[in-house]
Amino acid sequence: MSAGRSRPADPEWIVGVDVGGTNLRVGAIPFAGGAPVEVMHGKTRAQEGAKATVRRIGAMVRKVAARVEGEVVGVGVGVPGPLDRKRAMVLETPNLGWRNVPLGSMIADETKLPAVIDNDAACFALGEWWMGAGQRAECLVGVTLGTGVGSGIVLGGRIHHGASDAAGELGHTVVAVGGRRCGCGRRGCVEAYASGPAIAGRAREALAEGIAVAPSVLGRRDPGAITARDVCAAAAAGDELARIVVQRAADMLAVALANVIHLLNPDVLVIGGGVAAAGRFLMGPLRTGVERRAFASAVRACRLVPAAFPETSGMVGAAAVFRQATGAAL
Amino acid sequence: MSAGRSRPADPEWIVGVDVGGTNLRVGAIPFAGGAPVEVMHGKTRAQEGAKATVRRIGAMVRKVAARVEGEVVGVGVGVPGPLDRKRAMVLETPNLGWRNVPLGSMIADETKLPAVIDNDAACFALGEWWMGAGQRAECLVGVTLGTGVGSGIVLGGRIHHGASDAAGELGHTVVAVGGRRCGCGRRGCVEAYASGPAIAGRAREALAEGIAVAPSVLGRRDPGAITARDVCAAAAAGDELARIVVQRAADMLAVALANVIHLLNPDVLVIGGGVAAAGRFLMGPLRTGVERRAFASAVRACRLVPAAFPETSGMVGAAAVFRQATGAAL
CATH class of the missing domain: 3.30.420.40 (ATPase, nucleotide binding domain)
Known part of the structure; x- marks a missing residue:
């Protein structure tokens, strides 16, 4: 994060995270909308447990945040469901093997940033709506x-x-x-x-x-x-x-x-x-x-x-979910 | 319509019409919501053509309107689709045998009241939402x-x-x-x-x-x-x-x-x-x-x-569609 900006009223970036069965994708999306930058790839390795995955996600989020000019205001996470959005909790994911994981608060603790979670396919759809093949x-x-x-x-x-x-x-x-x-x-x-x-x-x-x-x-x-x-x-x-x-x-x-x-x-x-x-x-x-x-x-x-952006729309949509959670329209 | 009330700013009733394959149902629904009154039944007899059916609907709407105290502000019509709501046009109804019938304007001409149309099953659902088994x-x-x-x-x-x-x-x-x-x-x-x-x-x-x-x-x-x-x-x-x-x-x-x-x-x-x-x-x-x-x-x-009101929710929902068309929420 650059030192020159610090007013929370002047948000600039959201970090989007796409937690797949095999791959992690993390990138920075302009709060106002636009193509993701500083996109990083990693392995989910869900079998090592949610804590280990969250640590890897945290490290990637920090790296991405350090590389962009301007403030990062929060993290949006797309993850396979079913989940409980209000409690930012992954209830059960057959593909990841996790159960009742408070993923939102774990990522917030790890990154010191507010975090929201939503279903990965829903994030993909919203990402394509916001900046892909289905705009408006x-x-x-x-x-x-x-x-x-x-x-x-x-x-x-x-x-x-x-x-x-x-x-x-x-x-x-x-x-x-x-x-x-x-x-x-x-x-x-x-x-x-x-x-x-x-x-x-x-x-x-x-x-x-x-x-x-x-x-x-x-x-x-x-x-x-x-x-x-x-x-x-x-x-x-x-x-x-x-x-x-x-x-x-x-x-x-x-x-x-x-x-x-x-x-x-x-x-x-x-x-x-x-x-x-x-x-x-x-x-x-x-x-x-x-x-x-x-x-x-x-x-x-x-x-x-x-899809216009099959690789990144999930991540972009997760950022869109964060943006909406702040009360801003897309 | 009673003589004592005439201000359009003081609306009181909407006439709801449910055009079924066999039966017509017409009744007055309070603009503010509530149970339908003065409910009448008739036969659709669609095979006689849309004009004849519209004449029967018109007569029923006038009768219902004459029986209620207060002003009738418009007519909502539920009818089998597919239809073009903007043009208030029934495009095609296999059950009625009509094609490209401007049902909305025909009923408005016949009743001298503004009229809207919508799909009958959608009206049923909205009627049950407004005042039936699925409120709120x-x-x-x-x-x-x-x-x-x-x-x-x-x-x-x-x-x-x-x-x-x-x-x-x-x-x-x-x-x-x-x-x-x-x-x-x-x-x-x-x-x-x-x-x-x-x-x-x-x-x-x-x-x-x-x-x-x-x-x-x-x-x-x-x-x-x-x-x-x-x-x-x-x-x-x-x-x-x-x-x-x-x-x-x-x-x-x-x-x-x-x-x-x-x-x-x-x-x-x-x-x-x-x-x-x-x-x-x-x-x-x-x-x-x-x-x-x-x-x-x-x-x-x-x-x-x-359904709480299997017989009347279509008619009530058609009235709800009219209410929404005036800009009022349900």
């Missing part, structure tokens, strides 16, 4: 395709949290009652078809079943090591089996997105997350599927687009 | 079970219309990809399982298939004449076949409601419409299905209740 949208739904399928709903520039901070669980909406088993224990959730692990798993099954006429490049790999990224890359390169698998995932995701369009009639649907980043190839079949499955007028009214 | 809910979803499955979403006391006035199409959200054929031409929509005609149709099939051990009372009827109302009544009376049919419909509806809970995390879900009125019996299996299918914390946060 009245109703934006941001979808993250990764280890899970998440989503965030932004209405009039504010995250729709719902009655218990649990809104946006797109991944566990059912598209095929009695269908494939999901990680949540239920059947037919879209996550069981369109998450990264689901795509990789389906590719392994397809190899075993021999569903393609031409031999697949994926057949040369150790089946256990195949990732969704590999499948998307192979599909983009024209591999038949990979294309069939991606097509199927896109089609099931299209059912879920068409359901969102039927229910909410959003003006923007933004697709992000690791799988989407690896597979822009997804967007084509996704668009076709949605057009086929939702009412034409609602499809026409909705821009279905890839 | 932050996020209320109202579901109407009838010839179709409709819904309205009320957020912070306002209808969520979406980008093209098409939000709330719960009936066409897919719960079983590749499943039963829906009236919309697609497959697996919840309306293909839980609407009145779907329940009646399934009962006819079940009779033909002989799925129950005990003979059904419905077997004594002309299969073509069986209605959802009959099926619900038989189920409530303990008929095994009817119970199986209602259970299946409730279970598929529960999938769709669980999807709504996952996406929106509402604090209230209100069930109304003709089928629900006939079958309070539905609520039990519906609740069980939702509890089984949605996350416990979100289910706990949501009151799943039958």
Whole structure:
């Protein structure tokens, strides 16, 4: 932090933190809005416990803060839920293995800065609304395709949290009652078809079943090591089996997105997350599927687009949540 | 209208109109809120054309207005969509058979009162929010079970219309990809399982298939004449076949409601419409299905209740829409 500025009435930066299952991302976002600067990457290593992760986050926040000119007024953190925003508490994260972690106060203690937390997919959606592909949208739904399928709903520039901070669980909406088993224990959730692990798993099954006429490049790999990224890359390169698998995932995701369009009639649907980043190839079949499955007028009214900033919108949106918590509009 | 009052600054009544596929309902609602009075019933007879229906609506509005003490300031109309609210235009209603009908201006011409229109299921939801089972809910979803499955979403006391006035199409959200054929031409929509005609149709099939051990009372009827109302009544009376049919419909509806809970995390879900009125019996299996299918914390946060005023909330909500159009909050 530079010495020349000290008036709290003259805030300049918010540090945004994106706590992923594997990676940490930290950067400084102008309080007034703008591209993130001094973006740093780290490893979450959640299995070492929340305290160790918070120490790493604290060190990154301090580094980022030291590098920017001007005052840092606070920290916004995006983290997988479910969580209790009021108490800034992570209740349970299957991906991180944490339970009842008071993440907000831990990060505030570590950084000596006020901190707020919000759901990571909601932060992604708000980040894309604030400075990405969905600026000024009245109703934006941001979808993250990764280890899970998440989503965030932004209405009039504010995250729709719902009655218990649990809104946006797109991944566990059912598209095929009695269908494939999901990680949540239920059947037919879209996550069981369109998450990264689901795509990789389906590719392994397809190899075993021999569903393609031409031999697949994926057949040369150790089946256990195949990732969704590999499948998307192979599909983009024209591999038949990979294309069939991606097509199927896109089609099931299209059912879920068409359901969102039927229910909410959003003006923007933004697709992000690791799988989407690896597979822009997804967007084509996704668009076709949605057009086929939702009412034409609602499809026409909705821009279905890839994230403008798939890597940083979560972090930027977390900063936006902090900004809103100060009472400032975006 | 009484002669003693004439200042437009002293409004007292709004006439609410609910245009159903079969029935018209018209009543006067206090501008300040309160139970509807002078409620009249009529037949829509949409097949005679919009003009004839509007003439009947006009006569009913004038009668209701003449009966109340005080000034009537306007008319709110709930009507099946899709519609264009700004132009107060019904674009297309499969149930009424109308196309591009400027219903708002036609009713205004007929009644010499300002008129607004909105989607009937949205009006139902807003009516239940204003004076029914979901008062002061932050996020209320109202579901109407009838010839179709409709819904309205009320957020912070306002209808969520979406980008093209098409939000709330719960009936066409897919719960079983590749499943039963829906009236919309697609497959697996919840309306293909839980609407009145779907329940009646399934009962006819079940009779033909002989799925129950005990003979059904419905077997004594002309299969073509069986209605959802009959099926619900038989189920409530303990008929095994009817119970199986209602259970299946409730279970598929529960999938769709669980999807709504996952996406929106509402604090209230209100069930109304003709089928629900006939079958309070539905609520039990519906609740069980939702509890089984949605996350416990979100289910706990949501009151799943039958409509407080299944007959009149559409009309009351239409009046609420008019009230909001004047700039007054509810």
